[in-house]
Amino acid sequence: MLVLGIETSTPQASVALGSDQGVIASALVARGATYNEFLLPAITFCLNCSGSDWRNLTGVAVGLGPGLYTGMRVGVSTAKALAQALAVPIVGIASLDLLAYEVRYSPKTICAVLDARRSEVFHAFYRTSPGGIQRMTEYRVEKPGQLAVGIGSRLEEVLMVGNGALLYRDEFEELGSVAEVGTMSHAFPDARSLVELAVPRLIREEFDSLFELQPLYLRRSAKRIQWDRIRQARSAS
Amino acid sequence: MTDTIATAPAVATAPRALQKWDDRVLVLGIETSCDETSAAVVKGGREILSNVVASQTELHREYGGIVPEIAARAHIEALTPVIAEALVLADVTFWDLDAVAATVGPGLVGSLLIGIAEGKSIAAALGLPFIGVNHLEGHIYSNLLVDPAARWPALCLIVSGGHTLIVDVSGHARYEILGRTLDDAAGEAFDKVARFLGLDYPGGPEIDRLSLLGDPEAVRFPRAMLNQDGLDVSYSGLKTAVINYVRGREKAGAQISVPDVAASFQQAVVDVQVAKTMTAAERTGASRVCMCGGVAANSGLRRGMEAACKERGLELTVPPLELCTDNAAMIAACGTEMLRAGELSGLDAAPDPNLPLAR
Numbered sequence: 319m320l321v322l323g324i325e326t327s328t329p330q331a332s333v334a335l336g337s338d339q340g341v342i343a344s345a346l347v348a349r350g351a352t353y354n355e356f357l358l359p360a361i362t363f364c365l366n367c368s369g370s371d372w373r374n375l376t377g378v379a380v381g382l383g384p385g386l387y388t389g390m391r392v393g394v395s396t397a398k399a400l401a402q403a404l405a406v407p408i409v410g411i412a413s414l415d416l417l418a419y420e421v422r423y424s425p426k427t428i429c430a431v432l433d434a435r436r437s438e439v440f441h442a443f444y445r446t447s448p449g450g451i452q453r454m455t456e457y458r459v460e461k462p463g464q465l466a467v468g469i470g471s472r473l474e475e476v477l478m479v480g481n482g483a484l485l486y487r488d489e490f491e492e493l494g495s496v497a498e499v500g501t502m503s504h505a506f507p508d509a510r511s512l513v514e515l516a517v518p519r520l521i522r523e524e525f526d527s528l529f530e531l532q533p534l535y536l537r538r539s540a541k542r543i544q545w546d547r548i549r550q551a552r553s554a555s
Numbered sequence: 556m557t558d559t560i561a562t563a564p565a566v567a568t569a570p571r572a573l574q575k576w577d578d579r580v581l582v583l584g585i586e587t588s589c590d591e592t593s594a595a596v597v598k599g600g601r602e603i604l605s606n607v608v609a610s611q612t613e614l615h616r617e618y619g620g621i622v623p624e625i626a627a628r629a630h631i632e633a634l635t636p637v638i639a640e641a642l643v644l645a646d647v648t649f650w651d652l653d654a655v656a657a658t659v660g661p662g663l664v665g666s667l668l669i670g671i672a673e674g675k676s677i678a679a680a681l682g683l684p685f686i687g688v689n690h691l692e693g694h695i696y697s698n699l700l701v702d703p704a705a706r707w708p709a710l711c712l713i714v715s716g717g718h719t720l721i722v723d724v725s726g727h728a729r730y731e732i733l734g735r736t737l738d739d740a741a742g743e744a745f746d747k748v749a750r751f752l753g754l755d756y757p758g759g760p761e762i763d764r765l766s767l768l769g770d771p772e773a774v775r776f777p778r779a780m781l782n783q784d785g786l787d788v789s790y791s792g793l794k795t796a797v798i799n800y801v802r803g804r805e806k807a808g809a810q811i812s813v814p815d816v817a818a819s820f821q822q823a824v825v826d827v828q829v830a831k832t833m834t835a836a837e838r839t840g841a842s843r844v845c846m847c848g849g850v851a852a853n854s855g856l857r858r859g860m861e862a863a864c865k866e867r868g869l870e871l872t873v874p875p876l877e878l879c880t881d882n883a884a885m886i887a888a889c890g891t892e893m894l895r896a897g898e899l900s901g902l903d904a905a906p907d908p909n910l911p912l913a914r
């Protein structure tokens with residue numbers, strides 16, 4: 319078994335190779351990565367370093383976002399084309415899940431938060447479960463202030479991870495000891511966690527449909543939102 | 556056609572050992588530069604085994620133009636099944652392919668990167684050369700897919716929603732741009748006038764259809780640049796003239812015949828474009844004219860160009876509709892020629908939304 323993981327939905331791009339024996343190779347670039355230029359050379363590098371070949375791959379996993387559009391598109395297109403050409407199964411996992419998975423040993427409720435730009439964040443809440451994490455809420459896009467209100471009303475301590483938590487740390491830290499903001503080392507989803515999460519799914523044969531797999535946008539296109547508003551206004555008048 | 560032995564330069568894509576890229580070479584082409592998702596398999600650079608195009612026209616119709624974000628999302632959805640279909644229709648598998656070619660520019664960056672990412676990935680996974688193709692060069696090569704005897708040199712007119720270029724093609728990768736539009740592309744002018752006239756999207760084919768019902772001599776719209784020495788064209792003034800004419804008539808309470816306006820507008824574009832192309836042919840001494848791009852499907856332009864070429868004894872090639880509009884067969888055809896010339900791209904190839912034609 320050799321699984322390739324691709325995670326490029328944030329400013330940090332990474333790839334990893336691994337199996338049920340753990341991760342065997344990985345490459346990561348933290349900032350300023352041009353996804354198109356980084357991705358395939360990085361995968362080739364990992365394959366070479368681990369003495370394996372494209373034809374040894376038995377599955378492809380990809381971080382679906384939510385995140386930066388260009389990164390998500392390059393990652394998902396690359397993963398789909400590799401799975402198609404090599405005729406191996408594909409598994410897509412939300413990038414927020416990867417963030418939460420990295421801090422799964424915390425006893426607190428976990429809130430994974432990624433910067434969504436336009437003064438908004440993507441987020442979801444998780445609790446730890448035997449051997450991993452369990453998501454408790456839908457993936458959402460909200461203003462940081464709205465999220466802070468949501469956390470304040472939970473009546474439990476929350477560990478917030480991700481670059482969105484760090485970016486709006488002031489707003490969350492106003493909640494006092496209820497909200498703990500994680501460190502820079504848990505700011506971005508990582509392909510190594512992706513491989514770890516994808517391996518059991520591949521073993522259980524919980525594959526995604528190659529033709530249907532898509533990035534997790536969480537937002538409609540700006541033009542469509544604007545258009546819907548115009549039409550609503552028209553039909554109201 | 557002479558066989559060329561191509562050795563690859565040192566790039567990340569390692570081609571199979573020294574190989575003859577002969578007339579049986581199979582190239583998978585991918586095109587996602589604008590609002591068509593397309594994949595094709597072309598044999599020997601000339602024979603189309605399959606050419607699948609998934610059009611997004613319906614998705615953009617309600618906005619009256621192409622929305623880049625919607626286009627990018629649609630490409631991700633469509634490309635994998637389109638590639639699968641292209642292989643099935645060509646009756647080949649991934650392992651039969653010799654190379655993969657994808658459009659790298661010019662075009663919408665969010666759309667281009669999907670075709671590039673998938674093209675590069677397929678090439679990497681199969682250990683094949685990857686070829687990044689210029690979309691405009693692809694349009695030029697659509698002519699070679701039509702006529703087995705077609706060859707360079709030729710004078711090429713590229714007319715589409717995004718481009719209006721008169722190019723002297725003296726050989727592969729030898730292009731000289733003789734004339735271009737100073738403002739709107741021909742197809743853009745068609746779309747803008749159509750939108751003003753309240754016609755359906757896409758506007759170009761609608762104007763063409765209405766023109767058949769109207770009188771092209773009804774309104775004498777200006778032919779900008781016609782009396783100028785250069786080979787450049789300009790369509791922004793013509794568009795304004797149409798708007799002013801219609802508004803003026805409306806103000807005067809007079810009837811407007813939309814078919815007459817459409818026919819007269821189209822005739823003005825045809826007159827200018829044909830005249831400039833013929834002048835270019837005279838200056839270069841060309842004996843062949845090739846017309847490509849979406850607007851090459853316009854029946855008025857086809858008739859005008861046919862008549863003018865016949866009068867001067869010039870050979871004219873115009874691809875059928877499905878090869879005029881954006882398609883991956885032309886990208887595969889151009890990619891095959893680049894493969895023979897050893898012009899390969901690396902696995903770090905990225906989109907270039909403003910890629911120029913001349914290299």
Ligand SMILES: [Zn+2]
Pocket residue numbers: 690694715848849880881
């Ligand atoms: Zn085009």
